[in-house]
Amino acid sequence: MAALSAQTESALNANHGQNHNYRFALGSLTTLFFLWGFITCLNDILIPHLKAVFDLSYGQAMLIQFCFFGAYFLVSIPASKIVAKHGFQKGIVIGLLVAAVGCAMFYPAASSHSYPVFLGALFTLASGITILQVSANPYVSTLGHVSTASSRLTMTQGFNALGTTVAPFFGAYLILDQAASAMSANESAQAVQLPYLLLASSLLVLAALFAWLKLPVVEQSASHEQMDDSKGSAWQYRHLTLGAMAIFLYVGAEVAIGSFLISFLSQENIAGITESEAAKYVAYYWGGAMVGRFVGALVMQKIAAGKVLAFNAVSAVLLLIVVLCSYGNIAMVAILLIGLCNSIMFPTIFSLALTGLKQHTSQGSGILCLAIVGGAIVPLLQGVFADIVGVQTAFILPMFCYLYIVYYGVKGHKVDLEK
Known part of the structure; x- marks a missing residue:
């Protein structure tokens, strides 16, 4: 009985430790959901800003969303292969680093006053966010019991929505207000440099944090299609x-x-x-x-x-x-x-x-x-x-x-x- 009680207590302690690790991991992941919601919503600020800077038509200005969301279509499959090879945690780090490079590219885009370079920066940024999504969404689903997977995703998606709600105030103050006081088109274009350098710095800090954190290792199970693809x-x-x-x-x-x-x-x-x-x-x-x-x-x-x-x-x-x-x-x-x-x-x-x-x-x-x-x-x-x-x-x-x-x-x- 004593041996059984000790064994039971050990199992309970291990389970408690695992639950604590899962809660810590989920808390860390909410920052990612907030940040990519924030970055995605900033496009709504960039569109009128770059339209005025480069004297674009509405169709040309919408290339911002075309390049950004086009990355989801082009990068999703390569991203899933990266995650399958390196795991969820390394996939998150890779996604953060790629997104940071995309944010940093806004600086030379503004300095060179080049709309194509801006579009390239947006595509790179969105590629990083796509890798993040492919890594983080299934990771959240597997951190805990399967019966509560949807509630965990709903909670983290709530932080994504919070990011989209906060971003317009940030963009209005640091981009549109600064552009309105600029003396030339070049100065107006450069209004995006500070905000996106701040975002790049935040992404790099998070990449370092996620590389250092001891997050729970979750095995990726083979999909049903891999096990049996003979049924259509x-x-x-x-x-x-x-x-x-x-x-x-x-x-x-x-x-x-x-x-x-x-x-x-x-x-x-x-x-x-x-x-x-x-x-x-x-x-x-x-x-x-x-x-x-x-x-x-x-x-x-x-x-x-x-x-x-x-x-x-x-x-x-x-x-x-x-x-x-x-x-x-x-x-x-x-x-x-x-x-x-x-x-x-x-x-x-x-x-x-x-x-x-x-x-x-x-x-x-x-x-x-x-x-x-x-x-x-x-x-x-x-x-x-x-x-x-x-x-x-x-x-x-x-x-x-x-x-x-x-x-x-x-x-x-x-x-x-x-x-």
Whole structure:
């Protein structure tokens, strides 16, 4: 009995130590989620800033999002191979170092007054963030019991949303305010140097920290596709392919609206405010998404996820109709409220699309992640459209994106039981 008690106490102590290590690791990882949300949202500040510096059309300015989100499409598969070879922790360090190089590239881009170098810096930065996402998301899922994986991801994603809410204030003060007081286009371009050098320094400090930390080692299990790929593929599931299109259009619409917010609010017939002031309102758009995630998580415990998705998408369509048909404060409030509608869309579409995929779940998840490239394509199309018909009328494009999501929430997500 004494021996058994000692053995039990030893096991409990080991389990307690493991739980402590997991909590410490999760606490460390939340800084990454915050930082990449912060960096991603800064693009909404860069777009009007670089548009003015280089005298760009809206279509040319949207190349910022094209290069940034294009990296998700091009780098996701190489990133997964890096993580498979080096593990989650080293993958995080590599991602942080690559992102730091991308931030540092903003300095020569501003000094040389070169828009292509800026785009190269953004692609490099986004490549690092892609490696971070591929490393950190599955790592969070495996740090603890499988039954609580979704709650851990929701918690860390909340810090990602916090980053997107804080970033507009940072960008307004350190970029747009400084650019407004610049005496020349060159000086205006150089307003990005200090903020992105600060970000590069923060990323390097985090890389050193994660290289030094003794984080729990989690084995990566082989995917079902690797064990048995003789039973077709994820592409045979109609609700998955429709879900991939829904992710493509949702990310595209969300990013496009955020990208045009400052330009829209600064128009005389809407709010008529300076770009620096308009930038602060971007925080309400992304903050709404943060608040809505917590509310939506509670609502979906009582109401089917497909119905909640359809309701939010219908609400977004109605708000965009108001944006298209009104002016002043009404249009301004309507466009900002769309952030609240966006809140539950990505995780809900993602989970509905993966329902019933069984051994093809891993492949299906990869397909959905590639669909994030919608954040590169839709804003670019809206930019070209805005050059032709104007900023306000161009919001008809995300309206059609949300109409498709209404269809997916009502019917498209339903699983074909014959599979």
